[in-house]
Every structure is written in structure tokens, then in C-alpha cells.
Amino acid sequence: MVFIQIEELKVTLPVPLPGFNPLAPPLGVIPPMSINVEQLKNSAHLSIPQAIMRGLKRAADSISEAVVANGSLDVLRYGHILKARRLVGVRGAGYVYDGLYFVKRVTHKMKRGEYKQDFELTRNGLISTVPVVPT
Incomplete structure (x- = not known):
């Protein structure tokens, strides 16, 4: 999940990300168990598309091979x-x-x-x- 801050409204908006890499679809029915949950830092100041892209890149880098x-x-x-x-x-x-x-x-x-x-x-x-x- 990525958190984005909307400065005009003074609100932090959570944006959920998919649990898989859309560029590498699953090849197996049972995915590997995730053992790490990592918070994406410094995403509040980014625009929504920038924050989502940074989050998807981090998720793609952390996907383990079963x-x-x-x-x-x-x-x-x-x-x-x-x-x-x-x-x-x-x-x-x-x-x-x-x-x-x-x-x-x-x-x-x-x-x-x-x-x-x-x-x-x-x-x-x-x-x-x-x-x-x-x-």
C-alpha cells in the first residue's frame, strides 16, 4: 500500500497495490509466502501516478521465486x-x-x-x- 498526501485537502490517501507484478503474471497457482512487509518511504509528496509506479517497482523487485x-x-x-x-x-x-x-x-x-x-x-x-x- 502506498500513502499519498493531498496537500489542498490536508488528507492522506491510501492507495492499495496488487499482490503481484502485472508485467509478470503468476505461472503457479500457489504463490510463495511473503515474509517481509515493507513500508514505502517518501511517497506522500509524489503525485498519484508517480507513487503507484514507485510502489509497483518496489513490489516487482521484492517478488520471490517459488x-x-x-x-x-x-x-x-x-x-x-x-x-x-x-x-x-x-x-x-x-x-x-x-x-x-x-x-x-x-x-x-x-x-x-x-x-x-x-x-x-x-x-x-x-x-x-x-x-x-x-x-
């Missing part, structure tokens, strides 16, 4: 290049962990006749929001 997965894949066998900042489907990890993940980091390793990638995947919740992972 699941982080690291691994490597053989691109020639997989058939596609894994790209960073995209979504990828994971199957075979169990009901709680199957689903869509955000590709946070990819490192390419190439040798003659071989192409491998190391990757880091993240998801902001447990249990998939999609019933079936696309192939």
Missing part, C-alpha cells in the same frame, strides 16, 4: 534453441513442478558436432496454471 531450476540440454536432441526471457514448458517433474517456467539465464556451449545449453528457469508459484504443457 521454484528455481538449473540444468543443461542437448540442443541437437531437443530440436530448439532455448532463449532467455521467454516461457518454456517443463514435463516429467511431477504434478507440483510441471508447467510453464520463465527462462532467466542461458549459456551456450558449442563444440564440433555438439551444441549444449546450460539454463536457469524460475517460476513464481507451485502447481501449474495451465492444464497441459504444449509440445
Whole structure:
């Protein structure tokens, strides 16, 4: 929540913020538990849009990832290049962990006749929001 002071009326107005980042929608049904509640300081003098944007940025920075997965894949066998900042489907990890993940980091390793990638995947919740992972 962000508090904004309206100087003309001498009133402080509370503005609630969403519990998720609108630019990164939830990929899991059960979100991680928040353990910190932080008060946004120095927002009373800002305009309403400025205070909301500052609050949304702080909320986006503090959202924790419920699941982080690291691994490597053989691109020639997989058939596609894994790209960073995209979504990828994971199957075979169990009901709680199957689903869509955000590709946070990819490192390419190439040798003659071989192409491998190391990757880091993240998801902001447990249990998939999609019933079936696309192939």
C-alpha cells in the first residue's frame, strides 16, 4: 500500500497495490509466502501516478521465486534453441513442478558436432496454471 498526501485537502490517501507484478503474471497457482512487509518511504509528496509506479517497482523487485531450476540440454536432441526471457514448458517433474517456467539465464556451449545449453528457469508459484504443457 502506498500513502499519498493531498496537500489542498490536508488528507492522506491510501492507495492499495496488487499482490503481484502485472508485467509478470503468476505461472503457479500457489504463490510463495511473503515474509517481509515493507513500508514505502517518501511517497506522500509524489503525485498519484508517480507513487503507484514507485510502489509497483518496489513490489516487482521484492517478488520471490517459488521454484528455481538449473540444468543443461542437448540442443541437437531437443530440436530448439532455448532463449532467455521467454516461457518454456517443463514435463516429467511431477504434478507440483510441471508447467510453464520463465527462462532467466542461458549459456551456450558449442563444440564440433555438439551444441549444449546450460539454463536457469524460475517460476513464481507451485502447481501449474495451465492444464497441459504444449509440445
